[in-house]
Amino acid sequence: MAKSLISICAVNHVVEKGNFLQGVIAMPARRALGKEKIDSLQKLSDYSEAEIMQLHGFGKNAMEKLKNYMKENNVSFKNN
Template sequence: MAKCLSSICAVNHVVKNTNFLSGVIAIPARRSLEKEKIDSLEKLSDYSEEEIMKLHGFGKNAMEKLKTYMKEHEVSFKN
């Protein structure tokens, strides 16, 4: 008899109600920020561009989109 996995799935795949950078950068990059507890532009500005580029999901394309978005909101990476 097959075992129901719905309870396991519910525990392992908790969906957070966050829209930070939704539509700006891809999901893998957003998840990496979420794992680092970066959920606002203010927190993002505490990191350097190099630190963010080391995260999974961040490449040249994601970084360019992120920098453009940050510039529009008058926020920048730390130096």
């Protein structure tokens, strides 16, 4: 039961500005998300993988780490 509560909290939790995904992806990718005002996993799920990859500062490495983190938190990108 606790595992599902963690997932729900992670999806709905909005962290302080600048700390979203800290320790998950590098600063250039976090800045790119910040410029788009993406500061939660919920907002991130409104975008497709292709849309995020177009952001300046995102590359294959950041995307792979981000997808793994999203999978751990039961969140996914929208379908194209």
